[in-house]
Amino acid sequence: MKYLLKSELVAEVNLADIKSRLPEVASLISSSVKAYKISYKTQFPGGNPINASGLVIVPDQSSKNLTLLGFLHGTITTQDEAPSAYLPAGNMEA
Secondary structure, eight states, X not given: OOOEXXXXXXXEEXXXXXXXXXXXXXXXXXXXXXXXXXXXXXXXXTXXXXXXXXXXXXXXXXXXXXXXXXXXXXXXXXXXXXXXXXOSSSSSOO
């Protein structure tokens, strides 16, 4: 079964912009990032198939081994609150 349906580059955020958004951890940040919206097949616990979406953010370059960090949301009231509705600026989740 093919799980990944689509991936789309939605933002490229440079190092200076990331550091200005996160000054409290700026010294830990060493790379700009690219954000991709992905659509994929999954299923509900009962086995019913569904198409889902998510946001994957990856560093542009890194010579270090990196740990995967996941952000999950519980209940949202609108699709605009989903991580896959990422806006490169103007929202707290960015």
